[in-house]
Amino acid sequence: MSKSENIEFICMKLQGLTKLNFQVHLGRVLEEFYVYKGLTYEMPSPNGGDDKNDGWVEEEKLFYQIYAPSQLRESLPKDMKNKFSEDLEELLNKLKTGKWNGDIKQFIFLVNTFDDNLPKDSERFYDTKVEELKKKTGFEFTYKVSNLSFVKRLLWEIDDLNVFEIIKSSLNITMGNPIASMSNQTMYHFLTQLGNQIMSSTIMASTGTGYSRISTQRKIDINDLGDMREELNFIIEKLYVIEEAVAAMNKSTDTSELFENIVKFVISAYNILSRDLEGIELFDALCKEISKHCDQELIVDIPTKYLIVYVFDHCDIFKKEEVPNNANT
Known part of the structure; x- marks a missing residue:
């Protein structure tokens, strides 16, 4: 390093x-x-x-x-x-x-x-x-x-x-474990930056770029997230704030690769939690897993949801298609 x-x-x-x-x-x-x-x-x-x-x-x-x-x-x-x-x-x-x-x-x-x-x-x-x-x-x-x-x-x-x-x-920083290093170092930094972008977008009432995809609605149904549809759609329409936060990070050579590592961390956490959980329970558990690595969980609650929905919308986590009950193994 x-x-x-x-x-x-x-x-x-x-x-x-x-x-x-x-x-x-x-x-x-x-x-x-x-x-x-x-x-x-x-x-x-x-x-x-x-x-x-x-x-x-x-x-x-x-x-x-x-x-x-x-x-x-x-x-x-x-x-x-x-x-x-x-x-x-x-x-x-x-x-x-x-x-x-x-x-x-x-x-x-x-x-x-x-x-x-x-x-x-x-x-x-x-x-x-x-x-x-x-x-x-x-x-x-x-x-x-x-x-x-x-x-x-x-x-x-x-x-x-x-x-x-x-x-x-x-400082109890375990650099030998990528997940541990991510949880201890970069998550809070990114989520607070993202939170600032969310606040700015609300104040400025920016129209953004529009992320909604036809496939996303079906993905919500497949993963039993229908009860969260309104909230998820609201966030999806504002996912341009993620790009704005990433753009701010990319201005520094010291932080230009952090977002890629953060996404990998979210996917890794999802892969572990999805073994036993699904639907809204899985989504909530993933939010909790990400935000618990920050000293102030309440402050990062909203940006954590934005981050997870961003990865969800880009098809890196949650099921993309229904698996038939009689599927061959």
């Missing part, structure tokens, strides 16, 4: 995590990075009380504060500013008492924005707040507000593939 592939898989793993889960896993990545750099990264126990220090590099007097909301909301810019202000001020107050060697040279505020960009800070809130706290506490330090793009830049500094293997192991 190439360096860029390792970085993409690691960051996709982190992107699908929230709250303490994100903080702990990101801490493992940072720890291995700083070991590689010959530095000491310490992450105070999350269960040991909120000291406003999610991790620090002793030699560089660098402190991390990590924020991973359970979901993105319109209030994210305000929530980030409140979190930044409160945690930085409390951290500086603790440093004044002599904790963590009593000094700071850099403060990094990392936010998991999932697949979105950081909110703009047109009013320069963070600059103003930092200058205010510098004057109040007497500390001189630099700061940075970033997301996983910062982590990606750090990982690009690693030239030893063995270090990537250690990081992946610490």
Whole structure:
């Protein structure tokens, strides 16, 4: 696996995590990075009380504060500013008492924005707040507000593939199993992108390209999905959003092959589940199997259905013709 592939898989793993889960896993990545750099990264126990220090590099007097909301909301810019202000001020107050060697040279505020960009800070809130706290506490330090793009830049500094293997192991990424790697890394990334495309298509009321086929209606009947016909037809008419999401992924050489692997994963899951299930029960089980690999199942519920219907409509899963009861074996 190439360096860029390792970085993409690691960051996709982190992107699908929230709250303490994100903080702990990101801490493992940072720890291995700083070991590689010959530095000491310490992450105070999350269960040991909120000291406003999610991790620090002793030699560089660098402190991390990590924020991973359970979901993105319109209030994210305000929530980030409140979190930044409160945690930085409390951290500086603790440093004044002599904790963590009593000094700071850099403060990094990392936010998991999932697949979105950081909110703009047109009013320069963070600059103003930092200058205010510098004057109040007497500390001189630099700061940075970033997301996983910062982590990606750090990982690009690693030239030893063995270090990537250690990081992946610490994140429970099983690369020897294609299905496991897919479930842990790429599914959430694609489904959230697809979800954005679905939202955009709803807002823009795009007419799309029209995917409906005569054979699809018969396939619905053959697979005992008649009770879902209205929902399936609604999704089928909007399957152009899949192509839009794939087109967005194809702009990056690091993700251009991901959709093909995702489709293979869906087909593999179908082949296993269809041994014991059929009809709507099979469809629901397949949806559950795909979405369970994401930290936020409710968020990806709708894009998961779109993905499965896309593969269904392209005749890669579910029966294509009726099998007579007296068929020869």
